[in-house]
Amino acid sequence: MTVRRSPPQPADPPAPPPKRWCCNALLILAALLLVPATAAVALYVRFSADEPVSYPDIERHFMYGSTGGERNSGFPYWIWQVLPKVCAQYLPGEGYASLGMIYERGRTLPVGVSMRRNLGLDRVFLNCAVCHSGTVRDTPASEPQLYLGMPAHQLNLMAFENFFFNCAADAKFSADTIIPEIDAQAGKLGLLDRYLVYPVAIALMRDRLLMLRERFKWTLPQPAWGPGRVDTFNSSKALFNFPSDRLSAAERIGTTDFPSIWEQRKRKMRDDGQPMQLHWDGNNTKSEERNKNAAFGTGTTPPTIDLVAIGRIEEWLLDAAPPKYPYPIDDALAAQGAPVYAEYCADCHGASGQNFHGTYVGHVTPLADIGTDRHRLDSFTPELAQNLGSVYAGYPWRFTGFRKTFGYANLPLDGLWLRGPYLHNGSVPTVRDLLEPAANRPKNFCRGYDVIDRDRLGFVADVCEEGTRKYFRFDTTVEGNGNAGHEGKAYGTELPPDEKTALVEFLKTF
Numbered sequence: 001m002t003v004r005r006s007p008p009q010p011a012d013p014p015a016p017p018p019k020r021w022c023c024n025a026l027l028i029l030a031a032l033l034l035v036p037a038t039a040a041v042a043l044y045v046r047f048s049a050d051e052p053v054s055y056p057d058i059e060r061h062f063m064y065g066s067t068g069g070e071r072n073s074g075f076p077y078w079i080w081q082v083l084p085k086v087c088a089q090y091l092p093g094e095g096y097a098s099l100g101m102i103y104e105r106g107r108t109l110p111v112g113v114s115m116r117r118n119l120g121l122d123r124v125f126l127n128c129a130v131c132h133s134g135t136v137r138d139t140p141a142s143e144p145q146l147y148l149g150m151p152a153h154q155l156n157l158m159a160f161e162n163f164f165f166n167c168a169a170d171a172k173f174s175a176d177t178i179i180p181e182i183d184a185q186a187g188k189l190g191l192l193d194r195y196l197v198y199p200v201a202i203a204l205m206r207d208r209l210l211m212l213r214e215r216f217k218w219t220l221p222q223p224a225w226g227p228g229r230v231d232t233f234n235s236s237k238a239l240f241n242f243p244s245d246r247l248s249a250a251e252r253i254g255t256t257d258f259p260s261i262w263e264q265r266k267r268k269m270r271d272d273g274q275p276m277q278l279h280w281d282g283n284n285t286k287s288e289e290r291n292k293n294a295a296f297g298t299g300t301t302p303p304t305i306d307l308v309a310i311g312r313i314e315e316w317l318l319d320a321a322p323p324k325y326p327y328p329i330d331d332a333l334a335a336q337g338a339p340v341y342a343e344y345c346a347d348c349h350g351a352s353g354q355n356f357h358g359t360y361v362g363h364v365t366p367l368a369d370i371g372t373d374r375h376r377l378d379s380f381t382p383e384l385a386q387n388l389g390s391v392y393a394g395y396p397w398r399f400t401g402f403r404k405t406f407g408y409a410n411l412p413l414d415g416l417w418l419r420g421p422y423l424h425n426g427s428v429p430t431v432r433d434l435l436e437p438a439a440n441r442p443k444n445f446c447r448g449y450d451v452i453d454r455d456r457l458g459f460v461a462d463v464c465e466e467g468t469r470k471y472f473r474f475d476t477t478v479e480g481n482g483n484a485g486h487e488g489k490a491y492g493t494e495l496p497p498d499e500k501t502a503l504v505e506f507l508k509t510f
Contacts, residue, residue: 051117052309058316061309062148063111063129068306069299070116074123076201077115081108082181087167092159093469099163100154100227100448102135102146111146112155120197125299128313130155131230131258136418137451138327140466144450147323150418151258153228153459154448156472162220168209175199218244222253223479226472227448229426231255232297233380239296240387253480254379256280257426259411260419265318266356266412276362280424281377282409283385286401288314293388293399302392322415325508327454337506340499344492348410356412366407372485373425380404416510420458421447427476427483430458431507435500437493438484446471457504 052066084095092098101110109115112130115122131152135144167173179198183189189198216238225231231254237247259280267276268287275285284290291314295305342351348365350356367374385402392398408424422428429445430453445461448471453460464471476483487493492503 049117049120052306053115053117054309058312059148062127062313062316063133064109064114065127065309065312066114066116066306067127067295067298067300067310067313068304069125069127069295070114070118070123071304072301073299074116074118074125075205076198077122077124078182078186079178079198079202079205080113080124082178082185083164083167086172086177086181087163087170090163090166090170092156096160098469099156099160100152101130101160102133102144102154104146112152121201127298128261128294131157131297132261134418135450140451140463142451147418149262149317149320149322150260150415151228153258153420154450155258156225156227156448157230158222158225161216164209165213165216165220168206168213173202173206175202178202215239215241218247218252222255223481224472225255226474228421229255229257230297231379233384235297236293236388237384240384242383250375250378251381252379254376255480256376256424257421260322260415261317262320262322263318263412263414264314264320267362270362271357274362277364277405277409280408281380281405282362282364282407283380283403283405284401288397289399289401292392292397302395322418322510325417327452327508329508330505333502333505334509335506337499337502337504340492340495340503341506344490344495344503345413350412356414358410360410361412362410364405364407364409368407370408370485371487372408372423373427373480373482375480375482376424377406377408413507413510416507417452417457420453421445421461421474422458423483423486425480425482427474427481429453429461430456432456432500432504433458434486435492435495435503437487441476441483443476443483445474447474448472457507 050071052070053064055061055063055065084091096110097103101112103110109124110130111133112127113124114127115124117123129148132150133146133148134150134153135146137144172178175198179189179194179202182198188194216235219231219234219238222231222234234252234254237251264287267278269275278284278287278290284293291310292305295310300306346357347359348361350358350361356362367377382404385404388399388402390399413419416431420426420430422431422434426447428434428441429447433441433456442461446464447461449460449463449466451460451463452458464473475481492500495503
């Protein structure tokens with residue numbers, strides 16, 4: 001049997017070599033897809049970041065940590081840095097230090113200015129320490145010592161606001177002027193920053209400042225606040241868009257001193273179980289609301305406030321104690337002053353103890369009794385209290401505690417040596433002056449000088465120039481600056497001079 005076999009088949013031809021152009025095309029295509037994707041990721045990472053510069057140490061956090069204000073009100077770091085040169089004509093001297101801002105050696109930002117990486121830029125704005133930190137010198141030749149929690153008696157906040165308002169209205173507030181100055185100080189900007197990021201940031205910052213300038217326009221004719229002072233609640237009226245033509249003359253001036261902020265736990269509750277009335281006029285008893293309202297001054301809004309960061313500060317301030325008077329105290333003389341204090345002062349301002357013992361401490365004394373300048377009291381109206389109740393609407397921490405009062409709150413005197421000038425509007429330079437009838441108190445004095453007055457307890461107030469720096473001349477005849485009140489037998493102004501001297505010595509122990 002014959003088996004037929006298939007004829008032999010030719011071998012398969014060898015595969016052709018791959019065409020190199022095809023591989024190259026694939027690589028190019030992958031690159032074309034990868035480069036924009038990588039750029040998109042890089043841009044997303046940069047412009048979506050919201051990272052505050054934080055500090056583990058609570059005191060550094062207080063000095064430089066964010067409260068969230070940079071998110072809504074922050075200035076790009078390099079714009080902040082160059083504006084004092086771009087708009088130097090709107091500053092009283094060189095840089096932000098001429099406004100009373102405090103710089104630690106080696107730092108580029110002053111105490112009370114924080115930084116946050118936000119919207120693609122390092123953005124800076126104010127925090128709590130800007131209004132609650134100050135320096136003290138033993139003598140004009142001494143190195144300034146920084147104290148946290150005291151009133152910022154050198155900061156001229158009105159001049160700070162006006163600097164930015166005036167600069168924004170100047171033709172030099174433009175990319176053509178600001179970007180070359182940034183190049184000079186920081187080095188050349190990259191293409192993205194030069195042609196997109198900074199031109200947009202400058203335009204947005206200018207527009208926002210001009211909008212705020214227009215909204216605050218009715219407040220600008222106010223008498224100059226001077227250093228260490230602020231008109232808290234007229235700013236709130238401006239932000240609430242109160243119609244300025246309906247504001248009475250009595251409502252338009254409410255300037256007060258910055259307060260100290262130590263020992264907040266003791267201020268939460270009196271010995272009788274009643275909460276202390278807070279703010280100069282006692283218009284709220286809830287410290288948490290007081291703190292969140294104060295945060296508005298650092299640029300925060302209800303959606304942007306950093307509750308965690310502020311919570312750290314609140315917790316620290318519960319028990320943060322004022323620094324002790326660092327100079328010698330005549331113990332025998334202070335002992336003579338103790339019973340004088342007990343008789344004339346302790347009921348209203350508290351004695352030593354866990355909760356500032358005192359029958360009336362933390363209560364409001366009617367204006368008819370205390371007799372001090374009424375402008376701050378009149379500036380806070382029932383309408384404003386009602387509007388403040390709308391803040392944080394929809395949040396669990398909506399404000400519910402603001403009320404109109406009819407006098408000024410009796411405050412504890414902890415850290416009194418660092419709290420001058422005195423009275424709610426800072427119209428009396430020293431404690432010793434406050435123990436005189438109003439007719440004998442200084443009618444004019446200078447504010448912002450940080451040399452301590454050991455004899456009279458306060459800051460030296462008769463130095464109005466030091467080198468090239470000029471200090472603010474405070475005139476008690478200007479509206480809102482009256483220095484009357486807190487006088488008569490009940491307030492110790494009729495005491496003999498030796499008892500007044502002893503009382504001042506005793507008050508150094510607070």
